[in-house]
Amino acid sequence: MNNDKTCHPETLALHYRIDNSVTRPVATPIYQNSAFSADSPYFYTRKSNPNSVELEGALAILEKAEHVISTTTGMSALNLVLQLLHPGDHLVVNKHIYGCSYKLFQRHAEQYGLKLSLLDLSCEEGQELIPADVAMIILETPTNPFLKTVPIRKIAELAAARNPACLIVVDNTWATPLFQKPLENGAHISLASATKYISGHSDVMGGYIAVNDENLAEELRQTRFYTGAILDPHSAWLLRRSLHTFPLRMREHVRVTARLAEFLQPRPEVAKVYLPEVDGEQLRDYGGILFFQLQPELCRRYSEFARALTLFDTGTGMACVSSMVAQPWSGSHASMTTEEKLAMGLDEGLVRLCFGFEKPEDLIADLERAFTSLTSG
DSSP, X not given: OOOOTTSOHHHHXXXXXXXXXXXXXXXXXXXXXXXXXXTSSSOBTTTOOXXXXXXXXXXXXHHTOSEEEEESXXXXXXXXXXXXXXXXXXXXXXXXXXXXXXXXXXXXXXXXXXXXXXXXXXXXXXXXXXXXXXXXXXXXXXXXXXXXXOXXXXXXXXXXXXXXXXXXXXXXXXXXXXXXXXXXXXXSEEEEETTTTTTOSXXXXXEEEEESOHHHHHHHHHHHHXXXXXOOHHHHHHXXXXXXXXXXXXXXXXXXXXXXXXXXXXXXXXXXXXOOOOOSSSOOOOXXXXXXXXXXXXXXXXXXXXXXXXXXEESSOOSSSSOEEEOXXXXXXXXXXXXXXXXXXXXXXXXXXXXXXXXXXXXXXXXHHHHHHHHOO
């Protein structure tokens, strides 16, 4: 603090600061700064900030990663990874993937002259079609939709046999780093939308990228710096706070999901319930989201079903404290063409349920009323 009494009060007030060296907070405060002193390791928030760095450190522990790069959203994390590709590179994407991700890959391929192949990497037939010139493979596991399992290690081995420089990228949003650690299973990059389970409250957006390779991490940080994709301090602080309850919330998601799946599987209105395979190795547990297929005669009556529910909010949100219902056809995959959705196996009868922390008995009663409304008319 400047105590020069010859300065005007207005000048002294501008330079007044508390002594931060003695504050010793038990929780890191929000560093709502755009700039730091030139000798600070942070210097400028577009490059780094104490809140984003602390969040990255905690996420690195959970992902078992050497480096984590936080971003504004999950989509910006994915976009940073795509910047690693060069014109003419061959990008392979698992065919079952989030609709907006699918469109981002298409746009990037068109704009930058990439070759783009969509393969079903959950089956051997699709795996054998991985091309010899593959530069990057991007996949979700469990997949969106249908919650299929893609064997990360097997894909990594197959890709390495074709091109040792190929990067394996896993979207770990739905499995979460608690239940799946892609880098331990052969992936080079694990990324996620922190807006979902990391936040868990539908009140903050964010994303992150986890890697072990230092050169790769530095390249991603440089791209983040020049594109301005870093997470803002307040969002980073909120996500760090949410991490304190993350394991507790996920345990409850697992419990509620298991109970609701048990209820849905024998329902006459339901043709099939989709849940991932928990093998205890790649995927150690799972909870929060499931899909079910309405019977063919009910396929076009999703809107009636959703309107009859009182405890499930509608929309494309998920992984929060309250339950949600959505139709992938008109929601998460709405940006795709009808032909693209049909090729993925989607139709209007596929329903996504995301479970919050309501009592399972209340959710079951709500679903029973909605199913009855479809069959009693």
